[in-house]
Amino acid sequence: MKYLCLNSLKRVFPYTGMITAFISSVMNISNTLTKLLLPYVPAYFRKRIIRGRLPDLQTNLDDITFCEACSIEEYMSCFRLLHDVYVKAGFIEPTSPPLRIIRHHSNPEARVFMGCLTDNQAGKTPIYTASLFPDDKQEGLPMDIGFKPQVDELRSQGRRLVEVGCLASHPLYRKGNKHIPMLGNRLLVSYAINTICADDLLITIHPKYLKIYEDILLFEKIGQISSFSYVNNNPAVALRVDLNTVAQRFKEIYGNMPKKKNLYHFFFESGSTPIELPFEENEDEEKVKRYYGADMIERVIAYSATGQILPLTSG
Structure with a gap:
């Protein structure tokens, strides 16, 4: 039905490209005008406009290194950045120590990623962080607290789920710079597909970012907007992207666009975001611990509270 409606639209409006170009030219007058008009533009044209206004994509940044957090100091740096960004956004209240840690970080399959300046003399100080949480039989996923029926529906289909969460970018590197989060997105998608072999990538977001995730990154809503206790009861909406079909969907939508704006090429042809791993994923259990x-x-x-590094527990 979706494709029938789209084909009907193309027959009724044979000059969709011209119409899109005209609307885009009007919106190029100012960002304020764009924000005012875009919600009222029909969905088909809105998506074409938004995708056409993508900034040129960079497949690598010489001054940024992505890696997994693998030391106490790196975990603390990521959790501190996350805490500070969430406090400023009103998502959480300040805590002592100033670290944002959720219980799902205790999942041995969970991973914390960080993007750091390569020329930072002080070591690996993150300016970007994100976590991946594979579904766990005991703990479930973070979004279960607000969207469990929707997640359970996917589980009932035998799908392997992974949730991306705890996303934060340093404010000094956020404004007007989409390259770092986009490279982070590419890393997360690649890791979810190639390392975890997940079927679905899930996320909860503030509704103000919904059109970015739906229109550009091709996520789909799996629940209605509701308050979410993980972020001070701020509104949130749950989304998913089917990792088994996402490459084909990106190819259909972006495949004919110039490479600098071609998200299919960016995510699936240009290679994965370079990432430093502490060890190979098939290493022994003791090293994983x-x-x-x-x-x-x-x-x-314990280290954040006492400054003392605890030894590894045995058994």
Whole structure:
């Protein structure tokens, strides 16, 4: 039905490209005018306009290194950045120590990623962080607290789920710079597909970002907007993208666009975002414990409170 409606629209408006170009030219007058008019533009034209206004994509940044957090100091830096950004946004109240850690970070399969300046003499100080949480039989996913029926529906289909969350960018590198979060997105998608072998990537976002995720990144809503206790009861909406079909969907929509604006090329042809890993994923269990899971999170919390590094627990 969706494709029938789209074909009907093209027959009724044979000059959709001209119409889109005209609307875009009007909106180029000012960002204020764009914000005022865009919500009232029909969805088909709105999506074409938004996708056409994508900034030129960079497949790599020489001054940014992406890696997994694998030391107490790196975890603390990520959790501190997350805490500070969320406090400023009103998503959480300040805590002591100033770290944003959720219980799902204790999942041994959870991963915390960070983007750091390569020329930082003070070590790896993140300006970007994101976490991936594979579904866990005991703890579930963070979004279960607000959207469990929708997540359970996916589980009932036998799908392997992974949620991206705890996203934050340093404010000094956020305004007007979409390259860092886009490279982060590419890293997360690649890791979810190639390392975790997930079927669905899930996320909860503030509704003000909904059109970005729906119109550009091709996520789909799986629930209505509701308050979310994880972020001070701010409004949130749950989204998913089917990782088994996402490459084909990106190809259909972006495949014929110039490479600098071609998200299919960016995500699936240009190579994955370079990332430094502490070790290969098939390493022994003891080494995994050293870097991930409940034992590491316990050591991070203890170190933040006492300055003392706890030894690894045995057994």
